[in-house]
Amino acid sequence: MEIDEERAEVFIRAHSKGFPEYLEVLEKEARQQDVPVIRKGTQELLRFLLCLKRPKNILEIGTAVGFSTLLMAEYTGADTKITTIENYAPRIEKAKKNFVAYDKDGRINLIEGDAGEVLKSLDDKYDLIFLDGPKGQYEAYLDDILRLMPEGALLITDNIFKEGDILESRYAVERRDRTIHARMRDFLLRLRDEESLESVILSSGDGATLSVKI
Numbered sequence: 607m608e609i610d611e612e613r614a615e616v617f618i619r620a621h622s623k624g625f626p627e628y629l630e631v632l633e634k635e636a637r638q639q640d641v642p643v644i645r646k647g648t649q650e651l652l653r654f655l656l657c658l659k660r661p662k663n664i665l666e667i668g669t670a671v672g673f674s675t676l677l678m679a680e681y682t683g684a685d686t687k688i689t690t691i692e693n694y695a696p697r698i699e700k701a702k703k704n705f706v707a708y709d710k711d712g713r714i715n716l717i718e719g720d721a722g723e724v725l726k727s728l729d730d731k732y733d734l735i736f737l738d739g740p741k742g743q744y745e746a747y748l749d750d751i752l753r754l755m756p757e758g759a760l761l762i763t764d765n766i767f768k769e770g771d772i773l774e775s776r777y778a779v780e781r782r783d784r785t786i787h788a789r790m791r792d793f794l795l796r797l798r799d800e801e802s803l804e805s806v807i808l809s810s811g812d813g814a815t816l817s818v819k820i
């Protein structure tokens with residue numbers, strides 16, 4: 607039986623505990639302004655994984671206006687630090703405002719710049735990395751991401767199906783989307799073949815991967 611994605615989303619919402627009011631408001635505002643933020647299914651997944659893993663040092667690639675960053679702050683303790691990277695000035699400005707308003711204990715560190723460059727300059731270890739930046743660069747980022755992950759660290763990647771495009775043959779997608787199609791497939795193959803990772807693809811939402819460093 608085919609699962610209708612929109613119905614699944616509505617169903618998940620109906621059976622969700624819900625999120626604090628300020629996060630619901632931020633999500634709504636972001637959607638109204640066409641800012642891409644994680645879908646409900648990914649929000650639920652992230653919350654669950656945060657409660658399970660209890661990470662102390664999180665790295666996020668792709669802040670947008672800080673919605674997922676604040677969600678991660680909401681479901682981690684006061685001793686968890688979150689570093690997040692964004693390069694698009696209007697979103698950085700909005701994210702900063704949101705962090706001033708809602709990151710009360712100052713646990714979020716926003717790094718402004720190109721994620722590829724920033725990743726190369728980092729040398730901390732992160733026990734959870736949330737990769738939600740430019741979809742065509744995931745494979746290019748992987749070596750640095752692996753360097754930043756200690757054993758047991760978790761990598762979560764969002765939107766790996768790219769609205770279903772990745773499931774189609776290269777010839778079935780628009781010509782302008784073929785590079786990203788090839789790169790995302792390369793990324794998924796690398797996750798599969800990477801000996802230091804155990805990975806799983808989840809088909810919920812727009813697709814996600816979970817990888818643990820072994």
Ligand SMILES: C[S@@+](CC[C@H](N)C(=O)[O-])C[C@H]1O[C@@H](n2cnc3c(N)ncnc32)[C@H](O)[C@@H]1O
Nearest residue numbers: 643644668670673674692693694720721739740
């Ligand atoms: C899907 S959005 C992130 C959504 C956010 N994680 C959330 O759910 O609230 C991806 C973000 O990555 C940013 N981005 C794209 N290319 C980038 C790059 N090279 N370096 C840093 N950020 C980048 C985009 O500007 C965009 O805001």
